[in-house]
Amino acid sequence: MEEAVYDVFARKQRSEPLRHIGYVDATDDALARVYAWKTYDEENWFEMCVVRRSHIIPVNRIDGPYAARATGRLGRHAVEGR
Amino acid sequence: MNARDFSPEVREALQRLILSLADTKRLLGIRYSDWLLGAPSIESGIATASMSQDEWGHARLLYAMLKDFGVDPVEVEHSRPPAEYCSASCLDEPFADWAAVVAGIVVVDGTLSLALEGFASGTYDAARRRIPKMLAEEAFHRDFGQAWMRRISEGSEEGRQLLAAAVESMLSDVVTCLLPGDDEAELLAGAGVTGQPGDARARLARRLAEPLAALGMVPAADLPLPGDWVASRRRPTGEPAADAVERARGDRNRALFVE
Numbered sequence: 001m002e003e004a005v006y007d008v009f010a011r012k013q014r015s016e017p018l019r020h021i022g023y024v025d026a027t028d029d030a031l032a033r034v035y036a037w038k039t040y041d042e043e044n045w046f047e048m049c050v051v052r053r054s055h056i057i058p059v060n061r062i063d064g065p066y067a068a069r070a071t072g073r074l075g076r077h078a079v080e081g082r
Numbered sequence: 083m084n085a086r087d088f089s090p091e092v093r094e095a096l097q098r099l100i101l102s103l104a105d106t107k108r109l110l111g112i113r114y115s116d117w118l119l120g121a122p123s124i125e126s127g128i129a130t131a132s133m134s135q136d137e138w139g140h141a142r143l144l145y146a147m148l149k150d151f152g153v154d155p156v157e158v159e160h161s162r163p164p165a166e167y168c169s170a171s172c173l174d175e176p177f178a179d180w181a182a183v184v185a186g187i188v189v190v191d192g193t194l195s196l197a198l199e200g201f202a203s204g205t206y207d208a209a210r211r212r213i214p215k216m217l218a219e220e221a222f223h224r225d226f227g228q229a230w231m232r233r234i235s236e237g238s239e240e241g242r243q244l245l246a247a248a249v250e251s252m253l254s255d256v257v258t259c260l261l262p263g264d265d266e267a268e269l270l271a272g273a274g275v276t277g278q279p280g281d282a283r284a285r286l287a288r289r290l291a292e293p294l295a296a297l298g299m300v301p302a303a304d305l306p307l308p309g310d311w312v313a314s315r316r317r318p319t320g321e322p323a324a325d326a327v328e329r330a331r332g333d334r335n336r337a338l339f340v341e
Contacts, residue, residue, distance in 0.1 A: 001233060001236075001237070003123070024125050025123065025124075025125060026125060027233060028229060028233075030225055030228070030229040031125075031126075031226070031229045031230070031233075033222075033225065034129055034222050034225050034226040034229065035125035035126070035128070035129055037222055038125075038128055038129040038131075038132040038133070038222065038226075039125060039128050039129070041132060
């Protein structure tokens with residue numbers, strides 16, 4: 001079963017915008033939710049969401065970190081700390 | 083209601099219920115912690131580490147309820163020998179493989195949550211206050227366990243067999259220990275502390291029906307108490323492995339305790 005990259009977005013308060021906080025690898029959406037919540041549980045988040053990276057639609061460039069190589073571990077980029 | 087509002091018989095049974103839930107959570111945390119490294123992926127190892135800490139946090143909150151009964155929770159947490167533990171006996175030894183970890187999450191943790199749900203909706207104030215937060219955290223354990231159970235069930239025959247064997251080895255034990263159908267359970271239900279044990283078992287069977295169906299299994303509805311049942315410990319004879327209890331008590335850090 002192949003894993004996909006899911007990007008994790010969260011905010012601490014309703015008034016804040018969602019912020020990209022990292023990513024997880026998971027075989028399906030259910031595991032991605034759990035992995036995100038358990039990996040990034042250092043804050044008392046008001047809201048957290050995950051988005052499968054392959055579902056992100058590039059707008060102005062196709063070589064950005066969220067558009068290129070959207071599936072599998074090769075899609076990882078060093079811009080986010082874990 | 084507070085502990086003092088119940089009859090002496092109900093108080094005694096309630097104290098045993100709390101200890102059984104707390105000890106099972108503490109041992110489950112130990113068994114999860116054995117898999118912080120060696121899980122199938124980094125993410126699943128991190129999730130297991132987090133669940134391990136959740137279980138210990140929940141155990142701590144449950145032990146703290148014993149203060150209402152004049153019992154020192156520090157003594158209970160750090161001084162008892164293995165023979166006094168009231169944890170479900172399927173946690174006496176470590177999980178043999180990842181399939182057993184998954185079975186533990188779905189079956190043992192799932193049954194614990196169901197027992198806690200009944201306790202939280204009963205008449206004992208401390209349970210009504212403290213357990214809902216535990217159950218919110220447990221929702222992620224359930225999702226994690228069921229997703230992994232689906233993944234293994236849809237995988238190799240060997241994986242399915244390992245998982246089915248692990249479920250089989252835990253299910254009747256944990257249901258008997260955490261949802262016993264004995265006189266004491268009837269006493270607690272009669273006092274409104276918990277729901278009726280038969281109802282809880284039926285709810286568990288409904289909850290486990292789908293994940294177990296993928297393994298060709300059906301949860302048993304009627305489970306008699308085993309012949310070696312020890313009512314005072316709400317479990318059969320036997321005890322958790324000594325090394326697990328040493329870790330649970332924190333023997334090696336005894337000089338460093340900060341309470």
